[in-house]
Amino acid sequence: MPDIQNLIDNYYHLFSNRIVVLALVIVIVTCIVGMFILLVWILINRNNLKKRLMLGEKLLVHYQTLLIDYLFSDDNAQEMDKIKKIAQSEFSRNILINQMIDLSINLSGEAKTKLRELYVCMGLHQDSIRKVHHRKWHIKIKGFKELSFMDITTVNDAIRKALESKNDILRLEAQLALVRLEKHDPFGFLDHLVHPFTMWEQLNVHELITFHNLIVPDFSRWLNSTNDTVVVFALNMIRVFKQTQAVDCVVETLKHPNTVIRRHAIDVCGEIQLRETLPTLKNRYKDEDYHNGLAIVQAMGKMPDKSILGFLKLVLDKEEDVQLQIEAAMAINKMGDIGTAVLEKLMLSGYKNYQIIIRHVLDKRIN
Amino acid sequence: METISNIFLFTVNHVIFILTCLLFAVYLTLSFISAAALRKYLRKNSYVDYHSIILAPLTPSVSVIAPAYNEERSIVENIRALMSLYYNNFEVIVVNDGSTDGTFNRMMEAYELERVSYFFDYRIPCERIRGVYKSHNRSFKKLTVIDKVNGGKADALNAGINISKKDLICSIDVDSIMEPDALLKMVKPFMEETGKEVIGAGGVIRIANSCVIEDGQIKEIRLPNEFLPRVQVLEYTRAFLLARMAWGKLNGLLLISGALGMFDKEVVIQCGGYSTKTVGEDMELVVRMRRYMAEHKRPYQVVYIPDPLVWTEVPATRKILARQRNRWTRGTLETLRTHKKLFFNYKYGIFGMLGYTYWFFFEWLAPILEFLGYLYFAYLIIVQAVNWSFFLLLLAFVYFFAVFLSTWAVLFEEKTFHKYKNRKDVFRLIGTAFFEPLLYHPLTVWWAMRGNIDYLRGVRSWGHMEREGFGKDKKTKPKADK
Numbered sequence: 038m039p040d041i042q043n044l045i046d047n048y049y050h051l052f053s054n055r056i057v058v059l060a061l062v063i064v065i066v067t068c069i070v071g072m073f074i075l076l077v078w079i080l081i082n083r084n085n086l087k088k089r090l091m092l093g094e095k096l097l098v099h100y101q102t103l104l105i106d107y108l109f110s111d112d113n114a115q116e117m118d119k120i121k122k123i124a125q126s127e128f129s130r131n132i133l134i135n136q137m138i139d140l141s142i143n144l145s146g147e148a149k150t151k152l153r154e155l156y157v158c159m160g161l162h163q164d165s166i167r168k169v170h171h172r173k174w175h176i177k178i179k180g181f182k183e184l185s186f187m188d189i190t191t192v193n194d195a196i197r198k199a200l201e202s203k204n205d206i207l208r209l210e211a212q213l214a215l216v217r218l219e220k221h222d223p224f225g226f227l228d229h230l231v232h233p234f235t236m237w238e239q240l241n242v243h244e245l246i247t248f249h250n251l252i253v254p255d256f257s258r259w260l261n262s263t264n265d266t267v268v269v270f271a272l273n274m275i276r277v278f279k280q281t282q283a284v285d286c287v288v289e290t291l292k293h294p295n296t297v298i299r300r301h302a303i304d305v306c307g308e309i310q311l312r313e314t315l316p317t318l319k320n321r322y323k324d325e326d327y328h329n330g331l332a333i334v335q336a337m338g339k340m341p342d343k344s345i346l347g348f349l350k351l352v353l354d355k356e357e358d359v360q361l362q363i364e365a366a367m368a369i370n371k372m373g374d375i376g377t378a379v380l381e382k383l384m385l386s387g388y389k390n391y392q393i394i395i396r397h398v399l400d401k402r403i404n
Numbered sequence: 405m406e407t408i409s410n411i412f413l414f415t416v417n418h419v420i421f422i423l424t425c426l427l428f429a430v431y432l433t434l435s436f437i438s439a440a441a442l443r444k445y446l447r448k449n450s451y452v453d454y455h456s457i458i459l460a461p462l463t464p465s466v467s468v469i470a471p472a473y474n475e476e477r478s479i480v481e482n483i484r485a486l487m488s489l490y491y492n493n494f495e496v497i498v499v500n501d502g503s504t505d506g507t508f509n510r511m512m513e514a515y516e517l518e519r520v521s522y523f524f525d526y527r528i529p530c531e532r533i534r535g536v537y538k539s540h541n542r543s544f545k546k547l548t549v550i551d552k553v554n555g556g557k558a559d560a561l562n563a564g565i566n567i568s569k570k571d572l573i574c575s576i577d578v579d580s581i582m583e584p585d586a587l588l589k590m591v592k593p594f595m596e597e598t599g600k601e602v603i604g605a606g607g608v609i610r611i612a613n614s615c616v617i618e619d620g621q622i623k624e625i626r627l628p629n630e631f632l633p634r635v636q637v638l639e640y641t642r643a644f645l646l647a648r649m650a651w652g653k654l655n656g657l658l659l660i661s662g663a664l665g666m667f668d669k670e671v672v673i674q675c676g677g678y679s680t681k682t683v684g685e686d687m688e689l690v691v692r693m694r695r696y697m698a699e700h701k702r703p704y705q706v707v708y709i710p711d712p713l714v715w716t717e718v719p720a721t722r723k724i725l726a727r728q729r730n731r732w733t734r735g736t737l738e739t740l741r742t743h744k745k746l747f748f749n750y751k752y753g754i755f756g757m758l759g760y761t762y763w764f765f766f767e768w769l770a771p772i773l774e775f776l777g778y779l780y781f782a783y784l785i786i787v788q789a790v791n792w793s794f795f796l797l798l799l800a801f802v803y804f805f806a807v808f809l810s811t812w813a814v815l816f817e818e819k820t821f822h823k824y825k826n827r828k829d830v831f832r833l834i835g836t837a838f839f840e841p842l843l844y845h846p847l848t849v850w851w852a853m854r855g856n857i858d859y860l861r862g863v864r865s866w867g868h869m870e871r872e873g874f875g876k877d878k879k880t881k882p883k884a885d886k
Contacts, residue, residue: 058794058797061798062797065800065801068807069804071808071811075812075814079811079815079830082815082819083818174447175447178451182451235595236594236597241457243460243461244457277461358525359524359525396521397521402520402538402540403522
């Protein structure tokens with residue numbers, strides 16, 4: 038007990054301990070000062086935002102007029118001088134670049150070439166190149182975007198280096214830039230991609246191809262890639278662009294050891310109606326997992342064929358899973374008169390939930 | 405006797421003081437993590453043009469599930485807003501959870517619904533589904549309405565999951581207002597997954613009280629005029645931008661708000677769906693999903709999106725707010741108790757070691773200790789043992805730290821989404837921060853205590869939630885589950 042009492046005596050007056058009091062006072066003062074700093078910061082931030090917004094809007098209108106005048110006038114030098122006069126600060130040059138990019142999306146042919154010439158003559162490409170070499174990743178990305186829109190290929194090597202980056206955003210933007218800048222082999226980066234090619238990246242590349250009318254390559258080239266995500270991308274693109282010439286390679290992919298790849302290959306078979314794969318799909322059904330089995334039945338629904346009627350009836354009869362039963366019945370229904378006759382016959386049977394399944398399938402409000 | 409008393413006083417003093425310091429240190433650490441994560445997120449997403457991907461064929465399919473109970477005044481508009489979301493591949497499932505008013509009839513009439521023979525499986529147990537309804541009008545093809553026996557919000561969500569035909573489910577309160585591009589932002593993390601499965605995603609909930617709302621859309625953002633909703637703006641800003649962002653970054657997030665959350669449907673089904681045995685079904689589901697993934701050794705992630713995705717009306721009266729906070733406390737306690745195995749358990753990684761432990765100490769235990777601290781202080785006053793100079797110093801320490809943290813949260817809001825354009829609103833918000841620790845915080849402590857007491861008394865109900873309702877008609881609207 039005396040020891041405990043001693044301990045308490047030593048520490049009981051912790052709250053009168055000068056160090057503790059001093060520490061508390063320091064924290065209080067820091068908080069009060071911090072509060073004022075934050076308040077000032079908030080106000081400055083608001084003012085800056087407002088100013089930049091107003092200036093940006095003003096410049097935007099100005100540049101729009103000047104750029105249109107430049108594109109459609111004969112005296113380019115005079116118009117260029119006018120633009121140069123305004124585009125002095127980094128901020129206004131950035132606004133100009135953004136405006137040029139926006140404009141370039143809707144331009145083609147001679148007008149686009151003229152705009153690009155202006156971009157180079159004004160030395161704006163140097164600004165973009167500086168951004169590419171910047172140490173901060175988000176500034177690099179801005180550089181990638183500007184150069185790709187303005188079709189400047191001089192720093193492709195620097196952009197290519199970013200393909201190996203661990204930063205997924207930087208990698209994605211480098212991929213997107215190279216698809217536009219690499220003239221000989223825009224999708225060549227897929228050959229060497231070691232990182233997973235996420236669905237998000239795939240979607241962005243697909244959007245780029247679609248929106249900018251890029252030449253669609255033969256995606257079967259990547260069906261043997263060692264990067265499984267690249268194979269998935271290739272299959273997705275074969276499906277979306279309906280590359281029926283890839284049939285042999287797709288059939289091979291149905292034997293791929295990766296379940297997800299096989300599922301995508303099955304989807305491709307259905308979507309582009311590779312009827313020659315029906316026997317293979319039928320044979321593979323029993324060896325596949327639930328999701329791939331479902332994909333097989335769905336694919337069969339997209340290429341109705343009498344030869345698989347028996348198989349689909351078997352699925353409907355033997356499988357317990359609701360989704361499989363519905364998909365099998367839907368596939369039968371898509372076979373036209375024969376399918377409808379089969380379903381009507383099954384409706385009469387009191388076995389299982391045939392009546393409710395078939396009513397579900399035949400109801401156009403549901404499907 | 406005196407020594408024992410001294411030991412007791414010594415322990416109480418030190419425990420409360422150390423815990424307070426620890427709590428502040430944790431808040432500060434989370435704020436720094438959050439700041440870094442927010443900066444990266446904003447930079448990363450400044451290059452994303454979400455609108456260009458609306459029609460992309462590679463996006464995952466989503467079922468938006470909205471349980472509705474006695475929502476007759478707003479249901480038609482709310483469904484219309486849900487069907488106008490910017491996304492290609494989605495369906496809207498509205499679950500009429502045994503409403504006793506005209507909710508179902510309003511839907512039937514407005515959307516020309518007809519009963520269909522819908523074949524489905526009760527993959528997750530739920531109350532009997534009386535019927536599934538679709539419209540014969542092709543304009544409403546995306547809409548499915550379920551009419552079921554009342555079973556509460558969790559049960560209604562489970563019914564919706566059973567009917568869902570899509571890959572992802574998005575649960576939403578039907579009376580919340582989703583940002584039109586919310587689905588686009590929420591599916592992105594699912595599409596970005598690499599080594600870790602993304603099992604859930606949640607975003608920032610914003611407060612819509614006093615905002616101008618037309619046709620189910622926010623037309624003008626305003627700071628609430630009343631004190632209680634305004635102080636909740638501050639509270640939500642702190643919670644969402646400072647704490648949850650950081651927990652998302654650490655992969656230790658335990659809660660995706662019930663107002664809006666997106667989940668991998670298969671994982672939800674494998675986990676057994678929403679629990680109907682708790683009033684905190686949103687938190688419980690996330691914890692159970694995380695636990696399931698960890699126990700099955702499947703690498704996973706729960707992602708937090710700092711974008712404002714949904715607007716909701718918060719309680720504007722003390723009575724209703726007290727009920728809400730009481731329910732939140734009981735929900736937290738139920739979840740923590742159900743999953744007590746996670747407590748400081750290294751097998752569950754950061755989720756067990758930090759996430760659960762944080763909730764245990766700082767979300768559940770801290771209000772109890774604080775309340776006991778008030779009682780202890782009252783005792784000290786009675787026995788005239790208060791060291792007043794030190795008390796004032798401690799009070800100043802706690803008060804100014806709290807105000808500082810709130811100001812910091814306002815700065816986060818300003819630097820990120822800058823939703824309050826009016827400068828006056830910012831001053832009002834910071835002004836509110838000065839009153840919050842004195843006028844509002846003690847109430848939250850009391851409500852939390854009441855929640856704990858009610859839990860011990862066996863109260864398990866949601867409590868009656870009344871809302872003002874958006875739009876012109878401002879009559880009281882019942883919004884209660886059983």
